[in-house]
Amino acid sequence: MSDSESREFCPRCGDPVPARAKPLPGAPRDRDARLCDACYFDDYEMIDAPDRIEVLVCSGCGAVQRGNRWVDVGARDYTDVAVDEVSEALGVHVDARNVTWAVDPEQVDETTIRMHCQFTGVVRETPLEASAVVPVKISRGTCDRCGRIAGGYYNAIVQVRADGRTPTPEERNRAVEIAEAYIADRESAGDRNAFITEIEEVDDGVDVRISTTQMGQGAATRIVRELGGSVENYPTLVTEDGDGNEVYRVTYAVRLPEFTPGDVIDPDDGDGPVLVRSVSGNLKGVRLASGAAYEEPFEGTDARRLATRDDAAETTVVTVEDDHAVQVLDPETYAATTVPRPAFFDPDAETTPVVKTRAGLHLLPD
Template sequence: MSIKQTICPRCGKPSEEGLCGPCRLHEIEWVTVEPRVKTIMCSTCGSRKVGSTWSDCPVDREVLGRSLVIDGIRFHPDIKDPAVEMEIRELSSNRSQAYITLSGECYGIPKTGKYKTLIIWGKEQCDRCCRISGSYYEGIIQVRADGRRPTEWENRRSAEIAYQAEDDAQQGGDRLSFISSLDVSKDGVDIVVSSLGFGQSIVNYLSSYFGAKSTSHPKLMGEKEGRKLYRVTWSIRLPRIVRGDIIERAGSYCQVTGSDGTTLRTRDLISSSPRSFREDETVRVIGNIRDAEQAMVTHREGLTLGILDPKTSIPLEIAAPKGCLTQAGGAVSIFRDGDMIIVVGY
């Protein structure tokens, strides 16, 4: 023993300073393990409750169980290179048993130990599922068309936009923004929403996408903790004429390229030149470009196209619009107005 070495006052063995490693280790608890850990999950959607707050749980049960057990393990600050090995066995739907092997080094002495932790899976219905099961709602969005019935495409697109808004809200962490119900009929779409802010966001999306006008009609439903509670009905009116419509005005056929609610921006289907004019009752809507048919071109002579009628296979000759370079063997998009056939795409 060198002169710089000291004696452990407890066991008499050599020690660099004060108590030796084994005696110091005897004075501390190198690791503590919670014998039971608990979490509360929604039995309907699998969300997790932490404190008083619910949140979506993106991991599976085993990964969450391992995280809960690890959170219940406390190594002493002097432990070096701590390691955890774990096996989880399912006991029942609300009980799991974790078998843990812990190891590390403390004061130059390797330590290892085996422990068990019981995982308790509590079950409750979360705030969102409670509202859904109770048919809770704060607003109704009614999508209708001005002077006509919405097309099947408009109804389908309205529903898609609403559900996309719901996905965006959920991914943004707004658990209480959801669609309570969505009904599609020949008159339009009715969207029942869980919150006023969420409802307004859907109204904004739909109004912007379709260039539609909207109005809101709040109704006082009562008070809660001194705060007035309202339910709102939004009315969205899709414009009579929308982008892509094929219209006839004063004997000319045009395709609508845009609208601000009062002025139509169009493309003449014969001259291909842009035209703008105010929407009025003299404009006749024939249909929409989405419903165009494809016709094979059999021959071409100057500005005259020979086509096969896609319905009857009868050869026809129609006017080629300016800029149309389609030759025999190609195809053009056509639209019918009674006996008149107009080229709308090439």
């Protein structure tokens, strides 16, 4: 077969077309591949740009409405929103390679930004340039999430209380911090249903109102995991949804332990007082008479509080009598008193913290 017989010609203008690699069997065939470069570029558009883009932005959180849902885009201002939306809307021809583009925003007024877009690419080994101007109209509204927050919406209440006492200010603050950190993590993961509606200080603790029951349970579980105690839930029927399903609001009652780290307690087991070190899980501490570790479940103890570490006083070490006893000055009477020598006591110390309770005088670890 001669070269003239094997040569292909442009079906539009009749000019010869350079031989091109044939598609593999089963691969899609491009009709435009038979055109010469001149005819191909007559109809070629490297980019597909909309005439105009309208964007609805939540004035509360900055989320952008896309279709029927709101999306957090993390934009710093409306120009960033416009750049993101134009990037989503622009289309680049599939045949273009090595495509680069730049955008020059022009602020027309407070709600209109004109985006000047410039593209470069390579098509059929030919460098091409293309440009487009896309006006972006910014409208402000309120997303579902911000609307719910403004309306005081919540489905869970985390009530932080304590057994036989009121939670300390430190416990209240830490419980709120734990709940806020948990909800912030859910927000960062893209959950737009995650929010705290209200934090209310009450006489016997703190109440945290949270968007969903699942997140209320998650916050309560994390509070108990760190601060100790237990949690029980109490559902209340509040309404029915459009499909007739019952909708419940759940109260998660967090009950912190009776004791807190720093309490000096008497477990009433004959081995003397214990300085509480942790209340997470079980009751954990150190025996003041021996320095031995102490751990018991809360359910199995009849302990009572004798004092707290804040009641301790620094006193003088008179003498170390032997491996089991040390003599110190009573901080109230200044009389030399022999007390048990625990393992945590430093025999070279000149002073040591002590606490005086109904069980007697005991050394405390530094």
